[in-house]
Amino acid sequence: MFTGLSAFPLxxxxxxxxxxxxxxxxxxxxTDAKVDSICAMGSTGLYPYLNRDELFSVAQRTVNLAGDIPVMVGIGSLRTQNVLKNAEAAQKAGVNAVLLAPVSYxxxxxSEVLSLYTQVTAELSVPLCVYENPGVTQFTFSDDLYYEISRLPNVAAIKIPGMPFATELGAERLAQLRSxxxxxxxxxxSGDKFGAAGMMAGCDLWLSVLGGLFPKTVxxxxxxxxxxxxxxxxxxxxQSSQHLDGLWELFVRNKGGMRVMATAADILGYxxxxxxPEPLSPLQGEDRxxxxQLLEQLQLD
Structure with a gap:
């Protein structure tokens, strides 16, 4: 399931x-677009804002709607015991994989991150995708840590930031990780601005916020x-990616794509x-x- 587009809906x-x-x-x-996989309750899907019952309900509804399309869900939480409970709920809902970021205050x-993944993977019966998102979690994985975690049972994928693909160093970084x-x-x-460059460099999949609302475009x-x-x-x-520079600028100004996609979902009638959920809020004023204007101009689908 870790190929092509993994769409992250709100x-x-x-x-x-x-x-x-x-x-x-x-x-x-x-599902109408026939995406390769759906990641419900990824970062755009607000997993830290959901309790376990809500996580189970959203996971189960996604599985029921997805049909043959594989479903992955985010299970991150501040405490390992709550991550384990989220993993249990997700598996009970019938998901195909789970996504885990090292959430913290x-x-x-x-050593603590390694302990988290060691305990969680030992209890899983489905594959796990490691989620590196330092802009949110303030934690960056070292190569030594990737070496250790990627050899744990059930670890099937890693989700890396897209920034290295802003230059030719991206291909070198990918080759280094492959080794x-x-x-x-x-x-x-991840990081939609760099998704196309990452795929051209040889990444296996693009885990996309934009693809959660505009799957055919991605x-x-x-x-x-x-x-x-x-x-x-x-x-x-x-050039196709650069054509979307106006969106990428809104992502940067609003600390990621979540608020932008939430506002787009409102504008488009979803x-x-x-x-x-409060205190989060959609775009206002000039950004909205x-x-x-961009949605009218770009005609994304």
């Missing part, structure tokens, strides 16, 4: 409760990235008004107007 809220009707519309959009040490982790472990790129970029054979085709793929 988990929409209404009156401080998960809006299942809106969520169904979002997931149906992904106090900065974690490498560290077992061949059975897939390597995925799938088209993935297909082009994987089929490019010369410099002209390479430049064409990069949700009603603010669909984020800029996003509405």
């Amino acid at each position: 988990t929409p809220f209404k009156d401080e409760k998960v809006d299942m009707q809106a969520f169904e519309r979002l997931v149906t959009n992904l 106090h900065p974690l040490k490498e 560290i982790v077992p061949k059975s472990v897939a390597i995925g790129v 799938m088209g970029m993935i297909h082009a990235a994987q089929s490019q054979h010369n410099e002209q085709e390479y430049q064409s793929v990069m 949700c009603e008004g603010s669909c984020l 107007r800029a996003l509405a």
Whole structure:
């Protein structure tokens, strides 16, 4: 399941409760597009804001809607015992894989992160994707830690930040990681601005916030990235990504894609008004107007 597009849909809220009707519309959009996999309750899916019952309900609903499309869900939490309970709930819901970031308030040490993954993988019966997101978790995986974690049972993929792919050093970083982790472990790129470059460098999958709302746009970029054979085709793929620079700028100004995608879901009618749990809030003022203009101009699908 760790190939192509892993789409990260929003988990929409209404009156401080998960809006299942809106969520169904979002997931149906992904199943209609025939995405390669769905990651419910990823970072855009707000897993830290859900209790265990909500996590189970969202996971189960995703599995029921997804049909033959594999489903992965985020299980991160501050305490290892709660991660284990989330993993149990996710597996009970019938998911195909779980996504785990080292969530913390106090900065974690490498030994603590290794302990987290060691305990969780020992209790799993489904594959696990390691989620490195230092912009949110304030934790960066060393190569030594990747070596140790990637050899734990059930570890099947790692999700790395896209920043190295901003330059030619991305291909070198990917080759370095390939030499560290077992061949059975897939390597995925995140950070949508760098997703196309990561796929062209040889990443196995693109774990995409944008793909959670506009799957066909991202799938088209993935297909082009994987089929490019010369410099002209390479430049064409990069131009497709650069065409979205206005969106990437909104991502940066609003500390990631979550608020942007929540606002886009409202503008496009998937949700009603603010669909984020407080204190989170959607885009306002000029940023909202800029996003509405971009959506009209880009015609993403």
